[in-house]
Amino acid sequence: MSSNPNLAPSRARITVPQVANRKVRNGTDPLVMVTAYDAPGARIASEAGVDLILVGDSVAMVVLGYDDTLQVTVEDIAHHTAAVARAKPLPLIVADLPWMSYHLSVEDTVRNAAKLIRAGAESVKLEGGRKRLRMIDALADAEIPVMGHLGLTPQSVHAMGGFKVQAKSSESVRALVDDAKALAHAGCFAIVLEGVPSEVAALVTEAVDVPIIGIGAGPDVDGQVLVYHDVLGLEDRVSPKFVRRYADLKATSVAAIGAYADDVRTGAFPAPVESYHLAADVAETLGLYGRAG
Ligand code: KIV
Numbered sequence: 022m023s024s025n026p027n028l029a030p031s032r033a034r035i036t037v038p039q040v041a042n043r044k045v046r047n048g049t050d051p052l053v054m055v056t057a058y059d060a061p062g063a064r065i066a067s068e069a070g071v072d073l074i075l076v077g078d079s080v081a082m083v084v085l086g087y088d089d090t091l092q093v094t095v096e097d098i099a100h101h102t103a104a105v106a107r108a109k110p111l112p113l114i115v116a117d118l119p120w121m122s123y124h125l126s127v128e129d130t131v132r133n134a135a136k137l138i139r140a141g142a143e144s145v146k147l148e149g150g151r152k153r154l155r156m157i158d159a160l161a162d163a164e165i166p167v168m169g170h171l172g173l174t175p176q177s178v179h180a181m182g183g184f185k186v187q188a189k190s191s192e193s194v195r196a197l198v199d200d201a202k203a204l205a206h207a208g209c210f211a212i213v214l215e216g217v218p219s220e221v222a223a224l225v226t227e228a229v230d231v232p233i234i235g236i237g238a239g240p241d242v243d244g245q246v247l248v249y250h251d252v253l254g255l256e257d258r259v260s261p262k263f264v265r266r267y268a269d270l271k272a273t274s275v276a277a278i279g280a281y282a283d284d285v286r287t288g289a290f291p292a293p294v295e296s297y298h299l300a301a302d303v304a305e306t307l308g309l310y311g312r313a314g
Contacts, residue, residue, distance in 0.1 A: 035072050035113045037144055037166040041210040043072075043232045045243045052211070052244025054115075054234055055252060058084050058101040060108040062249055067110035073234075074110055075246060076102045076142065078117040078176070083250040090175045093119045095133045099140035106141020115168050116142035120176040123147050127159035134165045146213065148174035150200025157207040169204035171197060171225075172238065173216025186237070188217040197221065198228050205229040213246060214238045216263075237263035 043049045054073035057063045058080045066074050078090040080101055085093065095118075102116045116137040123130040134145045144166035147153055153169075160167050172187045181187070188197045197217065204212055211232045214222055219239025226233040232243035247264065250256035254269040284290035299309065 054246035056249045059104045063105040063108035063110040074112045076116045091120045102140040114143045118147045130156040131163045151203045161208045169209040169212040172214045188221045201225045205231045
């Protein structure tokens with residue numbers, strides 16, 4: 022931070038305790054989280070002023086071309102987390118623990134989370150409710166901040182029978198509220214709540230003291246998260262109801278690469294100003310009259 026009073030104060034990095042205190046009912050602004058998977062994405066998210074960057078396992082679907090998130094490994098997430106961290110973004114970096122990285126044993130869970138922290142993450146996210154308490158306790162013991170993820174949990178795609186809205190019966194709503202309370206009690210500093218009716222998200226948000234960050238969970242939560250490629254319109258194959266596109270970068274990119282291809286084919290690119298040239302005397306010595314710049 023500059024001590025010169027004439028300079029605008031520089032923004033500071035966002036920390037886990039700052040995020041944990043962001044409850045809208047206490048008068049704070051909603052949290053803004055977006056995914057990013059590489060250094061340019063992290064710089065864009067940081068300059069746009071978001072609060073959290075999620076290196077999500079959605080990288081499997083929007084970057085790596087898989088049909089679900091089950092294919093990515095700890096090494097994949099560590100690789101993308103390191104790229105994000107190298108940009109030194111101001112938002113808090115949350116890295117997803119991928120499927121099967123926190124299901125087998127607490128030792129495995131802590132070791133895998135540590136790989137993501139060493140890659141540059143400042144916290145990790147895992148999916149599931151009360152059945153994950155042992156793992157969350159172990160991560161807390163290892164001083165690794167944990168974000169929970171409830172509702173539509175994409176790593177359970179087969180168990181759920183597809184990417185379907187969750188918590189539609191009174192029984193499942195009660196179970197969801199109990200799961201959220203258990204995660205908050207275990208020390209999760211925030212919880213992502215995905216794909217549930219708005220009324221249910223409002224209930225869950227009311228029930229816990231940690232921020233609930235919604236995706237497809239309506240407006241009555243403590244923040245929102247969206248996938249980078251959805252926000253920017255880079256992903257145009259599917260359009261879930263909850264996504265709002267703020268740009269159409271896929272169409273812009275196709276047009277730009279198409280224009281480049283046309284220019285190469287017609288000889289319009291590169292122009293003399295986009296080329297390097299020999300000094301005139303050297304060109305003359307080589308008999309290249311009229312071709313040097
Ligand atoms: O991986 C991801 O992008 C996520 C969000 C959908 C919350 O987990």
